[in-house]
Amino acid sequence: MVMHHIPVCPFSQRVEILLALKGLGDAVEFRVVDITKPRGPVVHELTKGTNALPVVEVPGRTPIKESLVILEMIEGMYPEPPVARTDPHEHALESLMVAQQGEFVAAGYSMVLNQDPRKAGDHRERLLASYRAMNDVLVGYAPGDTFFFDRFGWAEVVFTPMFMRFWFLDYYEDFVLPQAPDYERVRRWREACLAEPVAQQVDFEQIVKLYYDYAKGAGNGALPSGRQRSSFAFEPHWRDRPMPPGDKYGRSATDAELGLV
Ligand SMILES: N[C@@H](CCC(=O)N[C@@H](CS)C(=O)NCC(=O)O)C(=O)O
Incomplete structure (x- = not known):
C-alpha cells in the first residue's frame, strides 16, 4: 500500500502510530506531499476531489481516505497484534x-x-x-x-x-x-x-514553528498576508529556524524573522 501524507499532519500520524504499534513499518510506503504547493492531479484523483490527506492506495482496489477509516482498515488487514479491543x-x-x-x-x-x-x-x-x-x-x-x-x-x-x-x-x-x-x-x-x-514522530519545537501560519489565521499551507514562504516549507529545516514570536495577536513576523529565507 502507498500512503500519501503531509509529514506533520496529525491525521497521518495516527496511521504512523498504528503501524508502529503493529511493527508494520514496511507494510505501507509513505509518499510525502508538500502542503505549500497545489495538491496536483494524483492526490485530486485518489481523494475524488476532496484533497485532504492521508489517502491510501490499496493495490487493485479503491483508495481509502479519512484517517479513522484507514485505521479500521489496517486493524482489519493486520489483526496481530490487536490495537483495538477484540471484544x-x-x-x-x-x-x-x-x-x-x-x-x-x-x-x-x-x-x-x-x-x-x-x-x-x-x-x-x-x-x-x-x-x-x-x-x-x-x-x-x-x-x-x-x-x-x-x-x-x-x-x-x-x-x-x-x-x-x-x-x-x-x-x-x-x-x-x-x-x-x-x-x-x-x-x-x-x-x-x-x-x-x-x-514520538513530532516534537514541540517542530509543531510550534511549522504551525506559525495557523496561529496567524492561515491553515493548510495558505500564506498569511505579506509573506512569501509558508511556515510549513521543507527548507530551511525547522531546526535551523528561530522560535516564532508567541504573541499571535500582535505584529506578524516576516519571512526573514521566521528564518524562512
Ligand atoms: N477528516 C480527515 C482530515 C484530514 C485533513 O484535514 N488533513 C489535512 C492535513 S493535516 C489536509 O490534507 N489538508 C489539506 C487540504 O485539505 O487540502 C481525516 O481524518 O483524515
Whole structure:
C-alpha cells in the first residue's frame, strides 16, 4: 500500500502510530506531499476531489481516505497484534472516547486560527468543555487508571497526535488545563499519551514553528498576508529556524524573522 501524507499532519500520524504499534513499518510506503504547493492531479484523483490527506492506495482496489477509516482498515488487514479491543463491548467503550475527537479537533483548530482577541475566551471555553466531556467519558467508561484500558491502545492512537498539535495552543494561546477535578482524569490520560515512546514522530519545537501560519489565521499551507514562504516549507529545516514570536495577536513576523529565507 502507498500512503500519501503531509509529514506533520496529525491525521497521518495516527496511521504512523498504528503501524508502529503493529511493527508494520514496511507494510505501507509513505509518499510525502508538500502542503505549500497545489495538491496536483494524483492526490485530486485518489481523494475524488476532496484533497485532504492521508489517502491510501490499496493495490487493485479503491483508495481509502479519512484517517479513522484507514485505521479500521489496517486493524482489519493486520489483526496481530490487536490495537483495538477484540471484544465488541470493549471496542464500543473505546469508541465512545473516539466519538469525542471531532469536537476536540474542531475546538483546538478554531482556537489556533482565531484572529480576534475578543473571541479568545469563547474559544478557550469551547476547548475546556471538550476536555470536560472527554474527562466524563474516561471517568464513566474507561476501565484503565491511566490509559483507557491497561495500555496505549485504540483511543490513544486517535487522540495523541491531537494532543501534540495542540502544543500550538500552549505556545500561542497560553493554554493550560486548569488544576481542577473536572480535568484530572483527562490530564493523566493526556500526559501518558504524550510520553508514549511509539508516538514520538513530532516534537514541540517542530509543531510550534511549522504551525506559525495557523496561529496567524492561515491553515493548510495558505500564506498569511505579506509573506512569501509558508511556515510549513521543507527548507530551511525547522531546526535551523528561530522560535516564532508567541504573541499571535500582535505584529506578524516576516519571512526573514521566521528564518524562512
Ligand atoms: N477528516 C480527515 C482530515 C484530514 C485533513 O484535514 N488533513 C489535512 C492535513 S493535516 C489536509 O490534507 N489538508 C489539506 C487540504 O485539505 O487540502 C481525516 O481524518 O483524515
